[in-house]
Amino acid sequence: MLTEITGGVCAPQGFTANGVHCGIRKNRTKRDLSLIVSSVRCSAAAVYTQNLVKGAPLLVTREHLADGYARAIVCNSGNANTCNADGVEIARGMAQTVAEHTGIDASDVVVASTGVIGQPLSLDPIRSGMSDLVAGLGDHSDYAAEGIMTTDTAKKEIAFRFTVGGKECRIGGIAKGSGMIHPNMATMLVFLTTDAAISPAMLSQALREDVKTSFNMVSVDGDTSTNDMVTVLASGLAGNEEITGPGEAYDAFCRALSAVTVYLCRRIAADGEGATRLITCRLCGAADDITARVLAKSVICSSLVKAAMFGADANWGRVLCALGYSGVALDVTRIDVAFSSKEGRIEVCRDGAGIAFSEEDAKRILTPDEVVIEVDCKAGAGSAEAWGCDLTYEYVKINGDYRT
Amino acid sequence: MLTEITGGVCAPQGFTANGVHCGIRKNRTKRDLSLIVSSVRCSAAAVYTQNLVKGAPLLVTREHLADGYARAIVCNSGNANTCNADGVEIARGMAQTVAEHTGIDASDVVVASTGVIGQPLSLDPIRSGMSDLVAGLGDHSDYAAEGIMTTDTAKKEIAFRFTVGGKECRIGGIAKGSGMIHPNMATMLVFLTTDAAISPAMLSQALREDVKTSFNMVSVDGDTSTNDMVTVLASGLAGNEEITGPGEAYDAFCRALSAVTVYLCRRIAADGEGATRLITCRLCGAADDITARVLAKSVICSSLVKAAMFGADANWGRVLCALGYSGVALDVTRIDVAFSSKEGRIEVCRDGAGIAFSEEDAKRILTPDEVVIEVDCKAGAGSAEAWGCDLTYEYVKINGDYRT
Secondary structure (H helix, E strand, C coil): CCEECCCHHHCCCCEEEEEECCCCCCCCCCCCEEEEEEEEEEEEEEEECCCCCCCHHHHHHHHHCCCCEEEEEEEEEEECCCCCCCHHHHHHHHHHHHHHHHCCCHHHEEEEEEEECCCCCCCHHHHHHHHHHHHCCEECHHHHHHHCCCCCCCCEEEEEEEEECCEEEEEEEEEECCCCCCCCCCCCEEEEEECCCECHHHHHHHHHHHHHHCHHHECCCCCCCCCCEEEEEECCCCCCCCECCCCHHHHHHHHHHHHHHHHHHHHHHHCCCCCCCEEEEEEEEECCHHHHHHHHHHHHHCHHHHHHHHCCCCCHHHHHHHHHCCCCCCCHHHCEEEEEECCEEEEEEECCEECCCCHHHHHHHCCCCEEEEEEECCCCCEEEEEEEECCCHHHHHHHHCCCC | CCEECCCHHHCCCCEEEEEECCCCCCCCCCCCEEEEEEEEEEEEEEEECCCCCCCHHHHHHHHHCCCCEEEEEEEEEEECCCCCCCHHHHHHHHHHHHHHHHCCCHHHEEEEEEEECCCCCCCHHHHHHHHHHHHCCEECHHHHHHHCCCCCCCCEEEEEEEEECCEEEEEEEEEECCCCCCCCCCCCEEEEEECCCECHHHHHHHHHHHHHHCHHHECCCCCCCCCCEEEEEECCCCCCCCECCCCHHHHHHHHHHHHHHHHHHHHHHHCCCCCCCEEEEEEEEECCHHHHHHHHHHHHHCHHHHHHHHCCCCCHHHHHHHHHCCCCCCCHHHCEEEEEECCEEEEEEECCEECCCCHHHHHHHCCCCEEEEEEECCCCCEEEEEEEECCCHHHHHHHHCCCC
8 A cells, every 4th residue: 555645755764855056066056966864774775877887976886885784875966977087086085075074984875976977076066065965954855856957857756655564664766867868967866765674685676676667667868877876775764574585565665666666767758858748658468578678668769759759640660660670579460559648549550550540639649748659469468668758859959069 | 993983773784774753752753663674684682671570572572582683673762561461462563563564574573662661552653653664764873763762862872893803893872761770761772783793692692791891880760670671683794704602703892892882871871861960980999890890889879979969069978878888898998089070180088088178179070061989999909880970850850750
């Protein structure tokens, strides 16, 4: 039983947060430094980008989470601290600065940065802004969410209440970015908190399993960032019996985790750079779930499908094309395709061939800001959902001169 | 010794061509049906899209080339004849219509179609236009090149003279499309002719080897078409001793073939939908050539690199990012990156980290309509070139409503 609640990352017991403008960004009205702190040491887990080029903060965070525990997350926007000769040193400096102002061990601080790649990051604004940042810690998940935004146009924040072993628990999260796929504004970052008691090992397993069907199923432009990271801290203050293995309690936690991550995935895709529409590909009938994920993701990654969605054009041939080159085995003569939204549903392709349909109705169905591409491979029980967005003039504009 | 000559696919001895408007397209000024005919039976070879969704003409062409010989190529634009229930029947009908008007065996006719996927193609306009098409056969490579164009803005045609075993030979080609990657205007199509005498087996081997470093290294939008096809016909009328195995003569032929295909690749990428720039990634120092191809292609396929090139923005971090997620092993701390063009050359990244450079000079160097991204992995002797184009507003516009 899940109930949405307010408070974001501060909803779970033990967590406070804040975000300030420290001067990394020229725009003085934009918060560019965020901090999330727990009153107790937390089980902690994280997943990182698969890109061989990794932001320095990720390397430091991986060291700090090696023991499975952490107490704070610090993150700046405006600079990715990636491909800088002194990157690791700077990232360590960020953790040290937090330690000096909070008394938290530097090795219990998760460090993240997001912004342009390859531009030196100075510690000065971070050092000068840290006092205010720490002094202002409180029920300010929204400030923290704002402090990590780059080209985001909307804050991404959510929290749920759920029950584990009779105890009421909470889980919350904030995110920035438009997918796993934003090299230069580097990155999707997601910070999750919960007061459920769960061992580091099970927390890590839960997160690793979850991303396969959540963040790994989001795409905006196919470019896997160098700084992607999803981190979760579990304070255990809900008082449930610690989850140390599989079972009912673990499953309840995973369901709550999934509710948060899927919500954030949809918000990230909907806020993809320049996007006017959230595109969901709901695929069923694949040989298995893994095959279904490859196929669904191939559809929402296709530049031509994305451009067609921008034009509200029921160009189902591009959907078949994207399924055809996805790399997995597929009987294309059995594929059915339909488009749906709050405006209705329309079938456009049956058994791999076009069927007569009203272009007018299709246009109407594809016009809302959330549309679904439904694919049935009629080959098995595998299913998946992938989330993307349309490809627009604005995307080109944003990325034609991101640095200038 | 290669010399560029005029005549396109009609430059080699034995070949005539033509293109007419038969009515598949509404625009009466646009030729939409092309024919290339040889006076003798030719050794013939083709390579086809890897997409599991394949255009019906490809299936028929594969049947017709099973014996390694052909005499004619017929191609319409405006309709891909793909994902149509009666597609194969229609494609056979096109070959039959050519046979009736030329006396050529239908099984010696290569059939191709390009245009929208999933819209029924009628034989009527093709039947009615065939008399004029055949009657007008002559030194009209340019008409044939025009007849296969879709969103192309420029004709793509080239021919060279070369020598095999003391005999003067010729090879020519025409192409349409903007890469292997155009689902809905389905396709890149390339038709090559030569009067060199070469066995079907060696011709096929030469083509299969060539595409690895030519057409397979072009990308416009990452979408692999359902109708891509490269076909070559060799009349043998040059009178050289037939090439039936490896050796000097075979190598001379491969060099001439490569000169034609690489020229067409560059023209196709430069004419990518909405493109304002030809982007070449010249990569060296990779472990081997295959690794180099994967890396170079990953760079020119990156939406963010392409958008940066549109903005003439020296955003080298996106180049490193694309190398990092390409999937091949790589020591990112050794990578050097430079940009070059007729305006000069500028180094922007050394050993995986940024170096100081003049943004002004970089902007000037990235502004011409042909720019090169130079990457040195400093790890081995592998090298490759890949060709792409920038991502522009116009690309989004063209593909936002291709069908309407």
